[in-house]
Amino acid sequence: MHNKQSFLLGGGEIGARMRAHDWAATSLGPPETWPQSLKSAISTCINSPVLGAVLWGPELRMFYNDAYIPAMAERHPHALGRPVAEVWGESWDTVAQPFWQLMDTGEGFIHNKVELPMTRHGQREITYWGITASPIRGEDGSVVGLYNQGFEITSRIIAERERDVAETQLRLVNVKLAEEVTARTEERNLMWDTAPDLMLILDFKGIFRRVNPAWTQVLGYSADELVDHHINEFVMPEDHAETVAAYESAEYGQHPRVINRYRHKDGSLRWISWAAAPAGKLTYATGRDITQDKLRETELESTQEQLRQSLKMEAVGQLTGGLAHDFNNLLTAITASLDLISRRIEQNRHDDVGRFISAAKEASSRAASLTHRLLAFSRKQTLAPQSVDPDQLIEGMLELICRTVGPLITVEHVGDPTRWAALVDPSQLENVLLNLCINARDAMPDGGRILIETHNVVCDSEQAVERDMPPGEYVRLRVSDTGSGMSPEVAARAFDPFFTTKPIGMGTGLGLSMIYGFAKQSGGQAQLTSIMGQGTQVAICLPRHVEKTRTEQPLAEALAPPVGEVSEVSETILIIDDEPTVRILVAVALQELGYITLEAETALAGLVVLQSDQPIGLLLTDVSLPGGMNGRELAEAARVTRPHLPVLFMTGYAAHALFEDANAETAMAVLTKPFPIATLVSNIRELLQSSPADADWMEPLPA
Structure with missing residues (x-):
């Protein structure tokens, strides 16, 4: 069979009849031209052991499976592809209303003990059925058909x-x-x-x-x-x-x-x-x-679960396709910029090299941002929590938020002078706040008002159970809008991954799930309330920081020497990463600043160096390493003989729990990939300056 008709494979007698049928002579046209939603539904239906039918299009044309044939009686096989009203006549009139309602609202139903008069083999009889129906949606999200299943319970x-x-x-x-x-x-x-x-x-x-x-x-x-x-x-x-x-x-x-x-x-x-x-x-x-009834119910539930999984995989496919498209665009910008830089160097033309370097950096930054959104959604990002004044952070972002949402929307910030400091990653909190304001803007196309508030919240043990969060003290950041709001059904799924009400290509369904993942990973909670026509409110509770908020040091560029300036340093740094390009570029950058570098591709190779008498001032290692030992395990093994060795971890994908004790006291720090060289150097200097003078002293191994 042609690959475009592979969805008709299997299906027993009905599958054979559909493959042999001259569909080109009907209003539906050849099967290869049918919509993907119709193909998927028919494939699921004809291969299901449970009585089922696909009712397609405005006329609800019937496609059914072998399990349906006994109930069809003399109507089979002429019913295939015909409108359901023509096939069942007055029997259809008895049950039609909820099916048409489903076509209008898109809300599926399950009806038990449906009494259905029916004429079969010339004999009129009263039958009873358990009936379920689910919507089949087209690419634009509209209901284009129904998937109907059921089993006859007359004897029961x-x-x-x-x-x-x-x-x-x-x-x-x-x-x-x-x-x-x-x-x-x-x-x-x-x-x-x-x-x-x-x-x-x-x-x-x-x-x-x-x-x-x-x-x-x-x-x-x-x-x-x-x-x-x-x-x-x-x-x-x-x-x-x-x-x-x-x-x-x-x-x-x-x-x-x-x-x-x-x-x-x-x-x-x-x-x-x-x-x-x-x-x-x-x-x-x-x-x-009632064993047989239970078995039929189990089969029905299994078929419905298969359909749900099929729809979920379709959503995952849309998501990955969108991400691949975005990454290809960013990689094209980076590759093209590097290619032009190479050509300008060969031509000895340096006048516009800076423009191409800036373009490559911007594309790299956007790619990193997209990756961090995925990691936040999966709660796998590496966070750097610190004491943050939430009102100070909000005030610093107000101008950017106002420019982003546009002049039709008023943005107000109401702070609390008694509110506490929060323990949170400030850069990730900025991303969350901006995303919430963008969501609010999209819900107010004709303008409106965004209100950003902060409050102290004390959660006792009873409230902790209700809110699904640990008891304790929290800082709550709340963003409210006066937009279109959400229905209860949409609001209940707002934090679900891949769920979006936007058209295909206009959203991945990761936004709110990313915010929920960030809040949970930070030790807090995210909650959403919404009323149709009145607006939406998203509140994020973040753990309180017990110490007073301090002013953070400016970005690492303030600590690092100007690029190209060689420091008078002689520390030896061991670099371990299984990606050769990362090792080479990091080594070259550190060598230009006066550091001595050693390199290893695996944890075991690095451990050999660490257990030698080679003086080493700092270990710079990736977390995910081949060979059965990760970066954290390597650091612990190294400190058996070098107890004061400073360690800087590099990671783009790791659970924060691995680094809960990474701080100045333990001479450990975490650096999230990708990173500027200046930030790398800043972290190295801080660790070397805070480490004891005998950092590279090595205890003798036991005999």
């Missing part, structure tokens, strides 16, 4: 009615049995002996006192194997507690209903639905074997 409904009659009769008999208290009357009861359902008499301790012959037919046990035994000897352990609760409630006059699982004598599993009633000091109960 009839059996339940028969059981209710039998239960009523049993209660009457039970009253009579309780009055007469004779086994002779019970044995003469024809219903007891011939009923297909399980019947039992149980005392209030759970001991079988009598069972009917159906136990042998349904579960394989004789009366002698059951009587005087506890009921839980035959019930699955997971259902023991519910079974005990049922017969204990009967002792207090209740009429319990319970569904539990029994072991058949052959080892298989049976689901039994029970109805019980007390009489005197005994419980009388009747049970129906």
Whole structure:
């Protein structure tokens, strides 16, 4: 079959008929021209073991699977591709309303015990069904069809009615049995002996006192194997507690209903639905074997889960495609800039080299920003938390925020003079604040108001459970807008990864999930409330810093010497990274500043150098290294013989928990990739200046 029609593979009889059908002669056209959403739905449907149909387009044209054929009767195979109203006639009129409503609203439904008059094989009958329907959406998000599944429960409904009659009769008999208290009357009861359902008499301790012959037919046990035994000897352990609760409630006059699982004598599993009633000091109960219904429900749930996974993978595909597009654009800018720089050097033309260098730097910075957003979403970014004055940070960003949201939107900041300092990564908090304001702007295309507030929050143990965060003291940063707001359904999914209400190509669905990931990784929480037509409010709670907020040192450029200036230093730095380009560039930059450098590609190779008598002033290592030992483990091994060795970790992907003790006291620091050379040098100088004079002293190894 042509690859474009591969979605029609399998499917049994229906699959074969669809492949052989001349679709080009219909209004749908050849299958290879059908929308991807129709192809995916049909592929799932025809290969499903559960009765199902795809109802496509404004006329709801039918595509169904082999499991549907018995229900179609004489309508098969002529129904294939025809409007559902033509196929089912008055039967469709009975159930059509929720299907059309689903086409309008996009909200799926599950209906149980649907009564459906139906003519099959010329015989009119009343049938009962369990029906579920889900929307099929096109590329623009609109509902273009329905995925309908169900199973016929006519026999079960009839059996339940028969059981209710039998239960009523049993209660009457039970009253009579309780009055007469004779086994002779019970044995003469024809219903007891011939009923297909399980019947039992149980005392209030759970001991079988009598069972009917159906136990042998349904579960394989004789009366002698059951009587005087506890009921839980035959019930699955997971259902023991519910079974005990049922017969204990009967002792207090209740009429319990319970569904539990029994072991058949052959080892298989049976689901039994029970109805019980007390009489005197005994419980009388009747049970129906519903194993087949449970199996059908399980199959239905499995098929729905497969469909959900298929839709999720489609969303992941859209996300990765967008990211690949963005990265290719950025790599093109970097590659082109480097190519032009190389040409200008060959031509001995240096007048516009600076412009190309700036372009490459800008593209690199944007690529790093995109990577950090992904890491924040996955809660894998490396954070550098410190004491931050949130109001000071907000005031420093107000001008940028106002320019970003435009003149139609008013931005207000209301600070709290008594608020605490927060323990947070300031650069990541700036990104979060800017993203929240951009989201607010998008919700107010005609203008509006953004309010940024800060407050102190104390979370006790009870509130901690409600808010899913540790108890303690927090600083809350809240951003409110007067925009269009969200429906309760959208607000409930706002923090979900890949979820977005924007059109394809206009958003990845990572924004709010990134903010949620950042808040959780920082030790706090993010919460969202929204009202349709009134606006949205996002609050981020960040842990309080117990020390007074201090003014942060300017960026590393203030600490580093001007590029090209060689310091009078002689420290030896061991560089370990499995990426040769990173090692070479870092080594060259440090050598130009007067440092002596050694290089290693793996942790084991670096450990050989560290265990030699080579003087080493500082270890500069990547965290993720090949060979079974990571950078943190390498540092711990190195400090066995060099206890005061300063260590600077480089990482672009690591959990912050690895570096909770990285500070001046431990002579360790963390540097997030990518980084400017000036920032690298600044971190190296700080570590070398804070380390003891005997930093490269080596303890002798044990003999």
